[in-house]
Amino acid sequence: MLGAQSCRPQVQTGEVPFISQEIWTDVLAYVRKNISEVEYKTWLEPVKNLGVQQGSLVLGVRNSFAQEWFRKHYQELLEDALRSLGAQNPQVSFQVLPAAQDALLLPSDPPPPPSVPGAGRAASAPVPTPDDNRKSLNPKYTFENFVVGPNNNLAHAAALAVAESPGKAYNPLFIYGDVGLGKTHLMHAVGHYIAERFPDKRIEYVSTETFTNELINAIREDKTTQFRNRYRSVDLLLVDDIQFLAGKERTQEEFFHTFNALYESHKQIILSSDRPPKDIQTLEGRLRSRFEWGLITDIQSPEFETRVAILKMNAEQGGINIPQDVLELIARQVTSNIRELEGALMRVVAFSSLNNVPFSRMVAAKALSNVFAPQEVKVEMIDVLRQVAAHYGLTPDVVRGSGRAREVVLPRQIAQYLIRDLTDHSLPEIGQFFGRDHSTVMHAINKVGEQIGKDPELRDTVANLRRAMQLEPDTEI
Numbered sequence: 001m002l003g004a005q006s007c008r009p010q011v012q013t014g015e016v017p018f019i020s021q022e023i024w025t026d027v028l029a030y031v032r033k034n035i036s037e038v039e040y041k042t043w044l045e046p047v048k049n050l051g052v053q054q055g056s057l058v059l060g061v062r063n064s065f066a067q068e069w070f071r072k073h074y075q076e077l078l079e080d081a082l083r084s085l086g087a088q089n090p091q092v093s094f095q096v097l098p099a100a101q102d103a104l105l106l107p108s109d110p111p112p113p114p115s116v117p118g119a120g121r122a123a124s125a126p127v128p129t130p131d132d133n134r135k136s137l138n139p140k141y142t143f144e145n146f147v148v149g150p151n152n153n154l155a156h157a158a159a160l161a162v163a164e165s166p167g168k169a170y171n172p173l174f175i176y177g178d179v180g181l182g183k184t185h186l187m188h189a190v191g192h193y194i195a196e197r198f199p200d201k202r203i204e205y206v207s208t209e210t211f212t213n214e215l216i217n218a219i220r221e222d223k224t225t226q227f228r229n230r231y232r233s234v235d236l237l238l239v240d241d242i243q244f245l246a247g248k249e250r251t252q253e254e255f256f257h258t259f260n261a262l263y264e265s266h267k268q269i270i271l272s273s274d275r276p277p278k279d280i281q282t283l284e285g286r287l288r289s290r291f292e293w294g295l296i297t298d299i300q301s302p303e304f305e306t307r308v309a310i311l312k313m314n315a316e317q318g319g320i321n322i323p324q325d326v327l328e329l330i331a332r333q334v335t336s337n338i339r340e341l342e343g344a345l346m347r348v349v350a351f352s353s354l355n356n357v358p359f360s361r362m363v364a365a366k367a368l369s370n371v372f373a374p375q376e377v378k379v380e381m382i383d384v385l386r387q388v389a390a391h392y393g394l395t396p397d398v399v400r401g402s403g404r405a406r407e408v409v410l411p412r413q414i415a416q417y418l419i420r421d422l423t424d425h426s427l428p429e430i431g432q433f434f435g436r437d438h439s440t441v442m443h444a445i446n447k448v449g450e451q452i453g454k455d456p457e458l459r460d461t462v463a464n465l466r467r468a469m470q471l472e473p474d475t476e477i
């Protein structure tokens with residue numbers, strides 16, 4: 001049984017026997033490194049560690065929506081995290097907490113440390129099997145999931161060429177660009193592609209930071225031979241953030257020899273950096289020139305259309321239908337970093353779900369207002385229509401259509417009433433939106449006004465709908 005001891009607890013074989021706070025903190029730290037800060041705060045921070053039941057780490061989440069979301073988006077990552085701490089066959093499941101415990105879910109624990117140096121690597125098996133080839137790769141980072149736009153099409157084409165002819169097309173491939181623009185994603189995509197076609201090829205992805213830490217440990221523990229063998233025997237070496245080699249002479253020296261060994265035996269090397277080789281200060285000339293031997297390609301910030309396409313793909317993969325105008329609002333709000341863009345989408349999804357309001361530009365603006373510069377969003381007719389339709393379990397088209405059933409007519413009249421109330425549109429404009437003339441709209445508005453005076457239930461419904469449109473939802477996220 002493992003408790004919160006002073007030495008780092010190792011998870012035993014088979015299953016996760018007990019999750020101490022210390023291991024849980026390490027799990028969170030691992031996850032945090034792999035997702036955006038917004039995503040981490042929105043989803044992971046409120047999770048409650050409920051311990052192990054029947055071999056599975058059980059995590060408490062707020063509601064069934066969150067449960068589903070976790071299964072789709074974080075299960076694999078959490079299991080990876082446990083694996084990186086030494087668990088052989090970890091399983092994670094999610095349990096909806098009863099409302100009272102839910103209240104305890106607001107973040108209260110101190111944030112986990114930013115990183116656990118070497119935690120993932122120390123537990124890796126020394127001799128990789130074909131399955132291990134994908135172990136260091138994020139399953140989400142494939143070519144299929146990579147949206148190609150004018151900002152990244154050259155890097156994408158180069159990565160694909162390398163994936164098709166490793167060691168032959170461009171060696172090394174050097175991809176540079178600002179934070180969160182898809183460099184790691186592309187590198188991993190090459191890894192997946194090669195792992196798929198050549199299961200016996202050894203693939204190693206490593207950040208420069210990890211490479212450096214491992215080298216330091218190897219020197220300290222007198223295991224430099226093992227270290228060298230490990231990196232010089234791979235078929236594909238992916239090294240992230242190579243700019244961090246700057247100023248590290250011993251690591252540069254070691255990397256130089258690794259590079260040569262791989263290059264000479266026609267093994268593929270892909271490097272990423274936040275700047276081109278010529279701008280990496282204090283990088284040895286011999287390394288810089290080697291980095292320039294192959295192809296240097298950059299990734300720029302995505303244009304608006306690419307950002308929308310990325311959001312759309314993410315929403316579709318999450319099985320969520322979000323109107324185009326809402327995606328566009330998010331894409332306008334987050335312009336330069338795709339990790340933040342994804343985090344913003346998730347924040348909007350969480351906000352809408354926790355407050356039980358349909359997606360609208362106002363909801364998106366409100367959800368993002370704590371994190372990004374607030375945007376002024378005017379309520380549009382379509383927003384009111386969507387809100388009312390969602391409330392009655394109808395589609396906007398049905399509410400706007402010509403149906404005469406009471407179940408449709410009342411929502412239609414309420415929508416017209418609220419549009420008049422919440423927007424500046426004239427009666428003829430509202431009429432046109434509904435395909436009716438202005439006198440019909442006038443009649444609807446008067447009728448709802450009268451009914452509200454007599455029917456407290458209707459009054460509450462309209463008040464709730466208005467409140468939802470004016471964005472004063474119950475739950476902040």
Ligand SMILES: Nc1ncnc2c1ncn2[C@@H]1O[C@H](COP(=O)(O)OP(=O)(O)OP(=O)(O)O)[C@@H](O)[C@H]1O
Pocket residue numbers: 140141145146147148152177178179180181182183184185186274310338339342
């Ligand atoms: N073209 C794209 N299509 C779809 N998703 C993308 C694209 N580019 C980036 N992403 C997503 O954006 C997030 C950040 O990408 P990634 O981690 O590859 O960025 P990076 O450039 O390596 O950043 P860093 O410099 O911080 O390491 C990931 O979730 C990735 O899947």
